[in-house]
Amino acid sequence: MRDSTHPMTVRNDPRTATLPQQYADLEIENNAQRLPLVLCLDTSHSMLGGPIASLNEALSEWTRELHDDVSLSYSVEVAVLTFGDAGVSAWQGPNLLSPDTRVSPFVPAHRFEPPLLRAAGVTLMAEALELAMQIVAARKTELRQLGLQYYRPQICLVTDGLPTDRTGHPTEAWRRVVPVITAEQRDKRFRLYAIGVGGITDRGEEVLRAFAPAFNARLQGFPFRELLQMMSASANAEQKGAGDEVFEKIFSQFKTQRPAWES
Amino acid sequence: MTGTTGSTGTAGTAGHRILLDGRSVLLSDRPLKSGGEAAVYTVVGDDGVVVKVYRDTPGPQQERRLERMLTMTPLGGRPTDRAQPSELAWPTAQARGADGGFLGYAMQRFGEPDHVRLVGLFTRAQRMRLFPGRVDWRFLLGVGWNLAFMTARMHHEGLVVGDFSSNNVVVDANGFVTFLDCDSIAFTDPATGEYFPCLMQTADYCAPERQKGGPATEAGDDFALAVLVYQLLSVGNHPFGGVPHDSDSQSTVKDNIAASCSYVVQPERVVVPRGVLDPGVLPPELLLLARAAFGPGVADPAARPSAEAWLRALDLERSRVRVCPARPHHTYGSHLQACPWCGRLERTGQDDFNAAPAAAPVAAAAPARAAVPAPAAAAARPHRLRTALLTLVGLVVLLVLLGQLLSHG
Numbered sequence: 001m002r003d004s005t006h007p008m009t010v011r012n013d014p015r016t017a018t019l020p021q022q023y024a025d026l027e028i029e030n031n032a033q034r035l036p037l038v039l040c041l042d043t044s045h046s047m048l049g050g051p052i053a054s055l056n057e058a059l060s061e062w063t064r065e066l067h068d069d070v071s072l073s074y075s076v077e078v079a080v081l082t083f084g085d086a087g088v089s090a091w092q093g094p095n096l097l098s099p100d101t102r103v104s105p106f107v108p109a110h111r112f113e114p115p116l117l118r119a120a121g122v123t124l125m126a127e128a129l130e131l132a133m134q135i136v137a138a139r140k141t142e143l144r145q146l147g148l149q150y151y152r153p154q155i156c157l158v159t160d161g162l163p164t165d166r167t168g169h170p171t172e173a174w175r176r177v178v179p180v181i182t183a184e185q186r187d188k189r190f191r192l193y194a195i196g197v198g199g200i201t202d203r204g205e206e207v208l209r210a211f212a213p214a215f216n217a218r219l220q221g222f223p224f225r226e227l228l229q230m231m232s233a234s235a236n237a238e239q240k241g242a243g244d245e246v247f248e249k250i251f252s253q254f255k256t257q258r259p260a261w262e263s
Numbered sequence: 264m265t266g267t268t269g270s271t272g273t274a275g276t277a278g279h280r281i282l283l284d285g286r287s288v289l290l291s292d293r294p295l296k297s298g299g300e301a302a303v304y305t306v307v308g309d310d311g312v313v314v315k316v317y318r319d320t321p322g323p324q325q326e327r328r329l330e331r332m333l334t335m336t337p338l339g340g341r342p343t344d345r346a347q348p349s350e351l352a353w354p355t356a357q358a359r360g361a362d363g364g365f366l367g368y369a370m371q372r373f374g375e376p377d378h379v380r381l382v383g384l385f386t387r388a389q390r391m392r393l394f395p396g397r398v399d400w401r402f403l404l405g406v407g408w409n410l411a412f413m414t415a416r417m418h419h420e421g422l423v424v425g426d427f428s429s430n431n432v433v434v435d436a437n438g439f440v441t442f443l444d445c446d447s448i449a450f451t452d453p454a455t456g457e458y459f460p461c462l463m464q465t466a467d468y469c470a471p472e473r474q475k476g477g478p479a480t481e482a483g484d485d486f487a488l489a490v491l492v493y494q495l496l497s498v499g500n501h502p503f504g505g506v507p508h509d510s511d512s513q514s515t516v517k518d519n520i521a522a523s524c525s526y527v528v529q530p531e532r533v534v535v536p537r538g539v540l541d542p543g544v545l546p547p548e549l550l551l552l553a554r555a556a557f558g559p560g561v562a563d564p565a566a567r568p569s570a571e572a573w574l575r576a577l578d579l580e581r582s583r584v585r586v587c588p589a590r591p592h593h594t595y596g597s598h599l600q601a602c603p604w605c606g607r608l609e610r611t612g613q614d615d616f617n618a619a620p621a622a623a624p625v626a627a628a629a630p631a632r633a634a635v636p637a638p639a640a641a642a643a644r645p646h647r648l649r650t651a652l653l654t655l656v657g658l659v660v661l662l663v664l665l666g667q668l669l670s671h672g
């Protein structure tokens with residue numbers, strides 16, 4: 001036990017100053033390979049009422065399951081982004097981060113508590129995805145500096161509508177993100193899931209297909225519970241180092257919303 | 264994912280009715296756990312049994328494998344001592360649909376909170392929560408011994424674990440281990456000579472030759488065992504953790520294994536997170552084995568210490584463990600002069616084995632016998648509950664076999 005004289009390079013957290021104490025310090029003992037997971041959620045006006053309520057409920061239930069999972073709870077790190085009311089928002093657990101903050105929205109799963117989401121406003125989907133890619137890249141840099149390894153991050157985009165601009169008018173601006181997202185996925189920088197819920201239109205589905213050619217779905221209703229469980233199942237597969245075919249199997253099972261014995 | 268066919272996914276469907284060796288049972292409506300290849304359900308009215316249902320209709324090969332497994336009783340069947348769980352969650356019955364189609368198999372349930380996946384021992388907070396008052400370094404040493412014992416005997420019986428990982432092994436409050444996923448074990452049927460390969464693997468425990476697509480072998484198991492024992496003895500640190508200095512972007516445990524880059528052997532090559540223990544916490548004999556496994560043994564399967572070698576070294580150390588006079592639940596290798604956990608507490612402010620920071624050493628040091636850890640007694644001597652004789656016989660048989668191998672080889 002000669003930590004100080006040992007030739008290993010031991011990194012201290014250069015960001016301790018910018019991270020709230022409760023997240024930064026308690027993780028000293030956890031050297032597990034991390035799995036960043038971004039939930040990029042549509043909270044625009046069309047989600048008002050039942051849908052947003054069932055999303056909140058599903059988030060609470062998923063959080064409990066995540067806390068109970070010995071393996072995921074100390075590896076997965078959750079960040080929540082929402083696009084709706086005030087444009088695009090980043091949450092650190094239940095807390096809304098101010099737009100100009102440098103604080104990371106990622107919270108270790110065992111400490112994660114979901115925000116209480118409400119529906120209002122426009123659908124800045126493209127901007128939200130850009131922010132998702134940005135925070136994933138930033139987190140990877142942080143982790144590397146800390147000497148921590150990471151699995152391929154997962155980004156889960158959930159929407160019931162079409163991308164709009166700040167005034168709520170449909171826009172074609174999302175097309176500018178497609179080449180970037182395509183290149184990033186080709187380089188295995190993250191796995192993107194794009195899921196349409198509620199009464200999403202053909203046009204809406206076209207957008208999702210462009211974003212996530214392998215993992216897009218158009219689902220009836222608002223099966224948020226199944227959706228979040230699918231993210232956990234994929235996280236398990238990622239931890240196992242499974243091949244693409246396993247992720248596809250998990251996703252198609254989710255997409256058809258059928259139990260195992262009916263496949 | 265049981266997913267109702269409905270839309271909101273709230274109310275679950277009624278459980279599914281299936282046949283276990285012809286007997287009709289009702290499964291829980293939601294799976295207990297859902298993995299990549301299968302979902303595991305409980306049986307309504309029978310807490311002791313779970314049923315693994317494959318996601319894809321299993322092929323005739325898998326059905327045949329199960330059929331043959333049901334004729335075998337590996338590791339001498341059930342332990343004689345009731346306090347000790349089986350080391351293998353071996354299939355107990357075939358699961359079929361109403362139409363007779365093969366779905367999966369039943370096995371004994373090894374669920375939480377009594378049985379926790381090994382990974383639960385690898386972080387302090389989870390040790391405190393899942394094994395309150397039970398875990399010290401001697402307990403971890405005992406779990407390692409049990410793992411090595413299980414592996415050695417499986418190899419002796421021609422079984423290759425294949426998909427050996429901290430998620431596929433569960434451990435109970437006494438430190439006894441059970442391997443789950445038995446349907447992925449590689450073996451040659453002793454009766455028919457049929458070979459059943461292992462088609463599953465877990466990247467973080469996968470030796471390079473298997474990463475490249477090679478078959479599951481005993482040497483592959485020996486690699487995974489070395490990683491698991493190292494993690495146990497270093498309170499969770501993966502020997503292939505850390506980010507290489509020359510790495511550009513992605514860096515994973517898998518990459519470090521492929522590049523034969525372990526800080527245990529070449530500390531100068533990686534940046535490790537703060538909080539990583541000096542490998543010197545391992546007693547010299549064990550550190551020697553670890554260095555062989557994570558150095559030359561990475562590229563050369565023949566250079567890896569066998570499960571028997573691990574078993575012998577772990578066994579030797581069990582009788583020598585030192586007890587810290589200052590704080591409870593602090594035990595450590597006999598090669599160390601001072602308690603490493605007290606040292607770490609002073610440096611980091613965290614006690615790896617006690618929930619609240621224990622009293623200051625000055626105050627606690629007074630009556631030494633009051634500080635002797637009471638818990639983890641059972642695991643201090645793994646298999647104490649099984650008769651000591653049986654253990655001895657097992658060991659002697661192994662050593663005799665090994666001796667023969669050496670003299671003939």
Ligand SMILES: Nc1ncnc2c1ncn2[C@@H]1O[C@H](COP(=O)(O)OP(=O)(O)O)[C@@H](O)[C@H]1O
Nearest residue numbers: 296297298299300301303352371372373374443
């Ligand atoms: N006998 C058992 N008792 C309780 N849980 C089990 C048992 N066997 C397997 N499980 C759990 O069920 C989950 C799914 O199993 P499986 O599909 O084999 O997982 P994977 O595909 O990830 O290896 C696993 O996470 C495992 O922890």
Ligand SMILES: [Zn+2]
Nearest residue numbers: 587593602605
């Ligand atoms: Zn001590």
